[in-house]
Amino acid sequence: MIITLDEAKQWLRIDHNDEDSLISTLISAAEKYLVNATGNTFDNTNELAKLFCFVLVADWYENREMIGKTSEKVRHTVESIVAQLAHCYYSATTT
Numbered sequence: 001m002i003i004t005l006d007e008a009k010q011w012l013r014i015d016h017n018d019e020d021s022l023i024s025t026l027i028s029a030a031e032k033y034l035v036n037a038t039g040n041t042f043d044n045t046n047e048l049a050k051l052f053c054f055v056l057v058a059d060w061y062e063n064r065e066m067i068g069k070t071s072e073k074v075r076h077t078v079e080s081i082v083a084q085l086a087h088c089y090y091s092a093t094t095t
Helices: 005-012 020-038 047-062 072-094
Strands: none
Touching (some): 005 020, 005 047, 020 047, 047 072
16 A cells, blocks of 8 residues: 555545545555556555655545546646656666
8 A cells, every 4th residue: 555544634634534435445546547557566665656646646536527537737747757656666677
């Protein structure tokens, strides 16, 4: 797990439990998205992977009609982070 429910709720500034199931689903989807986009798995020690999940979960949470896609306002950020994570992993495995 890259981010926890509590971390995501803190990032989203949510202090109730009404949408815990939705947020947990978004976390799982963001982590799977990252694996599918990079071909690599990450854990909670990778700060860039954590940031990616926070950004994607927040975007999907705030733009629920777009779940599965990223909004235009975060598309560049998401693409940039994915490229960096894919490159960093590739560089680490080839040295």
